[in-house]
Amino acid sequence: MSQGSGNTPPKRPLTLRDVSEASGVSEMTVSRVLRNRGDVSESTRAKVLEAARELGYVPNKIAGALASSRVNLVAVIIPSMSNMVFPEVMTGINDVLEETELQPVVGITNYKPEREEAVLYQMLSWRPSGVIIAGLEHTEAAKAMLGAAGIPIVEIMDTDGEPIDSAVGISHRRAGRKMAQAIIDAGYKRIGFLGTKMPLDHRARKRFEGFTEVLAKAKLEIADSEFYSGGSALKKGREMTEAILKRNEENPLDFLYYSNDMIGAGGLMYCLDNGIDVPGQIGLAGFNGIEFLDGLPRKLATMDACRLEIGRAAAEIIAKRVETPDAPGGEVVTLEPSLAYGDTLKRKKKPI
Amino acid sequence: MSQGSGNTPPKRPLTLRDVSEASGVSEMTVSRVLRNRGDVSESTRAKVLEAARELGYVPNKIAGALASSRVNLVAVIIPSMSNMVFPEVMTGINDVLEETELQPVVGITNYKPEREEAVLYQMLSWRPSGVIIAGLEHTEAAKAMLGAAGIPIVEIMDTDGEPIDSAVGISHRRAGRKMAQAIIDAGYKRIGFLGTKMPLDHRARKRFEGFTEVLAKAKLEIADSEFYSGGSALKKGREMTEAILKRNEENPLDFLYYSNDMIGAGGLMYCLDNGIDVPGQIGLAGFNGIEFLDGLPRKLATMDACRLEIGRAAAEIIAKRVETPDAPGGEVVTLEPSLAYGDTLKRKKKPI
DNA sequence: ACGCGGTATGTTATCGCTAAAAAATTTGAT
DNA sequence: ATCAAATTTTTTAGCGATAACATACCGCGT
Numbered sequence: 001m002s003q004g005s006g007n008t009p010p011k012r013p014l015t016l017r018d019v020s021e022a023s024g025v026s027e028m029t030v031s032r033v034l035r036n037r038g039d040v041s042e043s044t045r046a047k048v049l050e051a052a053r054e055l056g057y058v059p060n061k062i063a064g065a066l067a068s069s070r071v072n073l074v075a076v077i078i079p080s081m082s083n084m085v086f087p088e089v090m091t092g093i094n095d096v097l098e099e100t101e102l103q104p105v106v107g108i109t110n111y112k113p114e115r116e117e118a119v120l121y122q123m124l125s126w127r128p129s130g131v132i133i134a135g136l137e138h139t140e141a142a143k144a145m146l147g148a149a150g151i152p153i154v155e156i157m158d159t160d161g162e163p164i165d166s167a168v169g170i171s172h173r174r175a176g177r178k179m180a181q182a183i184i185d186a187g188y189k190r191i192g193f194l195g196t197k198m199p200l201d202h203r204a205r206k207r208f209e210g211f212t213e214v215l216a217k218a219k220l221e222i223a224d225s226e227f228y229s230g231g232s233a234l235k236k237g238r239e240m241t242e243a244i245l246k247r248n249e250e251n252p253l254d255f256l257y258y259s260n261d262m263i264g265a266g267g268l269m270y271c272l273d274n275g276i277d278v279p280g281q282i283g284l285a286g287f288n289g290i291e292f293l294d295g296l297p298r299k300l301a302t303m304d305a306c307r308l309e310i311g312r313a314a315a316e317i318i319a320k321r322v323e324t325p326d327a328p329g330g331e332v333v334t335l336e337p338s339l340a341y342g343d344t345l346k347r348k349k350k351p352i
Numbered sequence: 353m354s355q356g357s358g359n360t361p362p363k364r365p366l367t368l369r370d371v372s373e374a375s376g377v378s379e380m381t382v383s384r385v386l387r388n389r390g391d392v393s394e395s396t397r398a399k400v401l402e403a404a405r406e407l408g409y410v411p412n413k414i415a416g417a418l419a420s421s422r423v424n425l426v427a428v429i430i431p432s433m434s435n436m437v438f439p440e441v442m443t444g445i446n447d448v449l450e451e452t453e454l455q456p457v458v459g460i461t462n463y464k465p466e467r468e469e470a471v472l473y474q475m476l477s478w479r480p481s482g483v484i485i486a487g488l489e490h491t492e493a494a495k496a497m498l499g500a501a502g503i504p505i506v507e508i509m510d511t512d513g514e515p516i517d518s519a520v521g522i523s524h525r526r527a528g529r530k531m532a533q534a535i536i537d538a539g540y541k542r543i544g545f546l547g548t549k550m551p552l553d554h555r556a557r558k559r560f561e562g563f564t565e566v567l568a569k570a571k572l573e574i575a576d577s578e579f580y581s582g583g584s585a586l587k588k589g590r591e592m593t594e595a596i597l598k599r600n601e602e603n604p605l606d607f608l609y610y611s612n613d614m615i616g617a618g619g620l621m622y623c624l625d626n627g628i629d630v631p632g633q634i635g636l637a638g639f640n641g642i643e644f645l646d647g648l649p650r651k652l653a654t655m656d657a658c659r660l661e662i663g664r665a666a667a668e669i670i671a672k673r674v675e676t677p678d679a680p681g682g683e684v685v686t687l688e689p690s691l692a693y694g695d696t697l698k699r700k701k702k703p704i
Numbered sequence: 705a706c707g708c709g710g711t712a713t714g715t716t717a718t719c720g721c722t723a724a725a726a727a728a729t730t731t732g733a734t
Numbered sequence: 735a736t737c738a739a740a741t742t743t744t745t746t747a748g749c750g751a752t753a754a755c756a757t758a759c760c761g762c763g764t
Contacts, residue, residue, distance in 0.1 A: 234647025295586025
């Protein structure tokens, strides 16, 4: 009779049985009501819901998942949270999963392969319904786990390589090539490169490779380069730009290619502050298409990495595969990064 | 005899029993080996590990959690992922939890109370070991759930109010007051405010309240204000600054207080581009202390919101409480936001 | 040989829920 | 009324692990 009106914090956690007793039906029926499954008469449904609400019952998904062997989690494994790009991917993933009953669980690897392996193991031990993981490069053990997991795997950001299952991303090599071509077409000759030291950022590396490849075809090569790690990227961009320009004063560079927009923006500010004519005297370009470039005094040339879109597409693949478990899989979505010339990269010269 | 060398992806998912059979010991012993609990002889330990590795067995935490009623998840509920501040809080949380066996699970509310309630319900149904949730304002239902969950709860970002259990943050009222005082002390009189429209951002509201309160004591009030929503904050800051300055040309403002650094930076750039003397003709200040301010041509005055530190402290509270379950709880950590004058806010005038 | 204090392993009984099958109830056509 | 068909509800068995207890084993002093 006395169920208490939910004011006293219960010492023993509530279970289906409590709701069952409070509403006078079997546990199974309560379970059905709470999951909206199977036919339940309107009257018992109301009774049960009322009792559950009254008690403040929250179903135990651990038990539910074990019993039904259905886990509505999607493991998301990304290198970092602190550089704007992955939060945005996350936003895309969230937007899509919000509409489903799937829920993302995030693991951070800090760009360390062994950390990735450990995080993946942790994640898989929750038996998620799918995995979204950044990059195509993983340890052998990680690849084995992913291959054997028997769930949809989507490798994101990059499509230059062999995916384990599905992949969504852009070709970073192509992005590098495209940018190089635009720079060459605009007539720049002495090109400097500025980027991170991080040797494990495969995507930056691939962009660089594509970039130099096209340069080489035009009988050009990187005239000088500068690398950084840690710290405020904007400030670093400024400092590196100063350093590389000063170092090449007697034979000045006419273009600077930055491996991301933050350092690019720093470089742009340095140029503006020092009265350097952009893009006349020197051209600049970054990578990522981060939103705030819009507010800069001059718009930095960049290439959109389609971050939000990648997140959405990856989540959609997982969602679809969860709905139709025997669909084929292996889908590869290559998004086309669009080049934004902005105000720091001259347009192609008129064909002669 | 033939266990297969793990090359064939098994149709039936692996369980303890498989490892048990492969290694010729009981499931319990396998479990003990895999968790490093209890005494197991070196020889069987080796046998078991070898078998597990060979098979590619990954333990099922769902089952483990149910059996042991220990779930090493920490629910983290935040409003958004897209504005720099929460990713940084997440980084702090991650840094600390990485050292423990706890794992964060993130839910995004998009600043919507009803969404928060739903996300919280989802999260609690995983029976996490703790909850870290942004803000002190929640729906009644959400408060009830948090109160009844029987696990450590840490409300973060804000300490102006009554926490349910523990709290880590800064006093946004105090932050507003402090900034107002600094502005008054510097001798500014006609102050404009620029912020987001978001009526549900309680922390921005509290800063505003503290700010106007101190202004009122000095017989001052906000001379004009401007609000925005959506879009590139940097660009909006620029536009809003232009608008508010133009609108007050005949009786010009001498200070602009921005509710975040992004729009503040936009405003700063507008001023610099238009040859406005900062901080002589007009002073500027933002809020957050985001890293990239370092790279701006002039350093915006701001107040650090201690984001990383908040994340760490919150995670530490949870970790400690998980270790010592009968510790008291109710800990409130109020961090002191430090005022950075930068180059856009004059120092206090010498006392007369 | 006996029994003692260990350590090393195995057994049994849940954990809280859901799938599947069985039972009870209602409906409806004759 | 009557019985088959349809609907609603209950019962029975796990899901894959772990806690707690039970047993087997080992060396060793007497």
